[in-house]
Amino acid sequence: MEITAEHQRLEAYRKRRANWKKWGPYLSERSWGTVREDYSADGSAWDYFPHDHARSRAYRWGEDGIAGISDRHQYICLALSLWNGRDPILKERMFGLNGAEGNHGEDVKEYYFYLDSTPTHSYMKMLYKYPQAGYPYADLVSENRRRGFKDFEYELLDTGVFDGDRYFDVVIEYAKAGPDDILAGITLINRGPDTAGCAALPCLWFRNTWSWGYETGPMNDVAGRPHLKQIKAPDVLSAVKIQHPAAGGYFWYIENADDLLFTDNETNAARFGNTPNAHPFVKDAFHRYLVDGETDAVNPAKEGTKVAALFDVDIDPGQLRTFRLRLARTGHEKPFAEFDAILAARQTEADEFYDSIQNPDLSANERDVQRQALAGLLWTKQFYYYNVEQWLQGDPGRPAPPASRRHGRNRKWAHLNNFDIISMPDKWEYPWFAAWDLAFHCIPLALVDADFAKRQLDLMAREWYMHPNGALPAYEWQFGDVNPPVHAWAAWRVYKIDAKQQGAADRSFLEGIFHKLLLNFTCWVNRKDMDGNNVFQGGFLGLDNISVFDRSAPLPTGGHIDQSDGTSWMGFYCLVMLKIALELARDNPVYQDTASKFFEHFLRIARAMTDECHGGKSLWDESDGFFYDVLHLPGGGYARLKVRSLVGLMPLLVVETLEPDLVNRMPDFKRRLNWFFENRLYLRDSGDVACVKAQGEHARRLLSVVNRERLIRTLKPMLDENEFLSPFGIRSISKFHQARPYHFHVNGRTHTISYQPAESESGLFGGNSNWRGPVWFPINYLLIESLQKYDHYYGDTLKVECPTGSGNMMTLGEVATELSRRLIRLFLPNGDGGRPIYGGQRMFQNNPHWCDHMLFYEYFHGDNGAGLGASHQTGWTGLVAKLIQQSGGWENKER
Structure with missing residues (x-):
C-alpha cells in the first residue's frame, strides 16, 4: 500500500509526534432533547429542553451546530449559522421532530450530506441545502402530528420550500495547515431562478464550563472564564484573539466580513420567566439582532464568549460567494496568502489516500458510495461528556435535581464518566453512543483508521464505562438495557483487518480487551x-x-x-x-x-x-x-x-x-x-x-x-423471495406474515405481528423503530459472514437454490456474494438511473445537484429498498463500505 501524506499524519499521531486529531467534527448536531440536558421529574427529555429553547439556553454537557468542528475537549467550537431574511429563527442547528411530534418517532427535517473526510480531518467537506423561503417549522410539526402510524412521513421536500430550486447549496470545507491551524471555506451557491439574499454567520464560541458553581472546576471541566476580543487587522481582515484557561490562546481571522458580532454563551433567563439576566449579553443575541432587529442585543465592546462573523450578501441565479476563515494557534500577518494552495493540497492528498486504500477494481459509482460512507463515519465522531454521578447529584450552582432522579434513569450507573471522542450512530437522531451500533461502526472505520477503531472498542470496556458487574453501557436513555454481545466479534474483526494492513498483529490490543470481555461474558451467563x-x-x-x-x-x-x-x-x-x-x-x-x-x-x-x-x-x-x-x-x-x-x-x-x-x-x-x-x-x-x-x-x-440438514432447511425460507429474501437483502420478518399475520391471545386481548416493509405501524419503542419487515445492514452483514464460514467448511459439497424455487444452485459462498450485491445495489444507479434508496423522491433521483449525494439510512424498505428511519445513520449502514471493498468491483464485472 502506498504511504501517502495522510498515512504519514496518522503515523505521526500514533507515535505522538503531532496531534493531528486534536481538531475534528466533534460538535454534535443536536444537544437539545438529550438525557444529559434533562433535569425533569419524569424523564421527559424532549419536553424539558425542546428545540425552541436551544437558541436561548446554555447547554451543560455539550454544544451543537451546523457543519461544526471543535477541539477534542470541546472548549472552542466553530460552526455555521444562516438567515435567509424570511426564517422565523436564525438557523444555528438542524431542526427535527421530537418523539411525540413525528408520526414515526423523532426525525431530522433537513438535507445535508457528508461528502469527504480524511481520518485525521486534515480535509473535510460537507453540503447543506438551505431553502430561500421561510423554514416551515409549524407546518412540519402540525402535519406530522396529524398523520398516523400508517401514513407516510411528511418530509421537508413535501412542504414545497424547494420548489423551483429556490435554495442555496452551502458547501463547507475544512483543511489543516497544521495540527493547530485550520482553514475554513464557506461557499453559497444560488440554485434558484432569482437573485436571493442570505446572511452567513460563521460562529466561534466556548462551551460553557463556568456557570455550574464549581470554584476550581470539576473533573473533566475547567475553572476560569475564557475570553474573546476583536483586535486590529489589515483592511480586508477581521481578527479575534482567543484566550481559554485550558485550551490556551488562538487567533481567528476572517476575510471581508461585514461585521463581527459578540455576545456571551449564557442563558437568556428573561425569555423563560420573570428572572432577570445575570449578564447583559446572552446566547440568542445573534437571532435577536438579525431576526428581531434588536441592535443592542450584541456587545458594542466587541468582546465576550461567543462571536459571529457576519456576511450579508445577495447572490444572482447560478452564482456563488465564498468566505474564508482561519483559526490558528500562532499569529499570521497574511493568513490567506496561501489559503487556496493549502486547501487544494489537502484535497489532492485526500484523493491520494483513498486511491491507496480503495479496491482498484471498483467502478466509479462504487468508489463514490464507499468514499461517502467513510466520510459519514468520520464526520459522525462526537465529543461526548456525561459524568453520571454529577448528573444525578446536580451542580452546586444550579437547582437540585428532583428527588425522583434518585430512583430513575441510570441511577445504577453512577460510576460512568464519559469525556471522549466517540463514534455516534447519527449526530442528530442518535447523538449518543450505542454499544452495539459502535461495534459495527468499527469494521468500516478500520479500513481507514484501525487505531481509532481499536480505541473505540477499548473505551467501552474501560472501568469508567463498563459496569462493575461486567455489563457494557447500552445508551444514555437506559445504560442498563441489554444490547447484543457483538463487542468480541468486532474486536476480532478489527484485529484481523489491522494485522492485514500493518503486516503485524496487535496482540496487546486483543489480549487487553479479551480480559475485559471475560467479565462481560460472565455477566451474561450470571444474569441472563x-x-x-x-x-x-x-x-x-x-x-x-x-x-x-x-x-x-x-x-x-x-x-x-x-x-x-x-x-x-x-x-x-x-x-x-x-x-x-x-x-x-x-x-x-x-x-x-x-x-x-x-x-x-x-x-x-x-x-x-x-x-x-x-x-x-x-x-x-x-x-x-x-x-x-x-x-x-x-x-x-x-x-x-x-x-x-x-x-x-x-x-x-x-x-x-x-x-x-x-x-x-x-x-x-x-x-x-x-x-x-x-x-x-x-x-x-x-x-x-x-x-x-x-x-x-x-x-x-x-x-x-x-447441522447440515437444519442449515439447508433454515436457508430455504431465508432465500425465498416470498419470505425473507428481498431484492436488497434479508428482511427482518418474513413476507409470509403479510397475508398471514401471527396472533397470540391472552387475557381477552389479541397480540398481532405482521409484515410491515416500511415504517412502524405501532408506537412501540417510540414508534421510530421497525424490525417488522425492513432490511437492516448489521444482521445482513453477520449473515453474510456466517455463510462464508459455512462455505469455508462445506465448499462445493453443499449447494442450495438461490432464490428458493429458481432452480439456480449456488454454493454458500456464492449466496454470500449475492446478498452482498443486493445490499450494495441499494446505493447504485439502476437501469433507469435512479438509486433504490431514494424511492419515489424525484428531486433525489433526477436533479443533478441532488442525485449523486448519498444518505445512509437506518434501514430500508423490504420490497423497494427506499431508505427509512434516521437519514444519517452512516454508523452501521456504513458497513456498505466494507462490502464494496471486498466485492472486487462487482458492478464492473456485471457489466
Missing part, C-alpha cells in the same frame, strides 16, 4: 440465563419490536421467554471468544485452557437450543424447520411464538471453522476436545449440532449450532 439451562433471555436485544411482545417489559402472560436470538448471541459470543483464546494461545499456551472452557460453553448452548434436554421446549421446530422463541407460562406450560423473523435466523450466526494446523499446534486444547468426545456423550451425540469431529474442506473442523 434465568433457569440456569444455557438458554438465554436478554430482553429486546436491540431488535425492538420484532416480537409479538415487548421483550424488555414484563410479559402480559407472566413468565419469561427463552429467546432464540438471545441464546444464539451467546453461542456466537462463545465461538468468537474461543477464536480469540486460540489466537492468544499461539504466544501463551495458558489460553488453551480458556479456549477449552468456551468450547464447553458452546456445546452446552448448542445442545440446549436444539433438543428438549433443558426441561422445556426446543427452540427448533422440526415440523416447520425453523427456530422460534419459546414462552414459559407461569403454570409451567410452554408455547412456541411462531413468528418467522430474524429471531429464527440468528442461530445461523453461531458458526466457526478451525484450521487443522492450528488445532495440531494446541496439544492441551486438542486433548480436552478428545476428552469431551469420550466423556460428554450427551453433549456431542444428539445429531443436531455440527461439531468438530467431522473434517470438511482442507481438513477444517466446523463448530455450528445447526
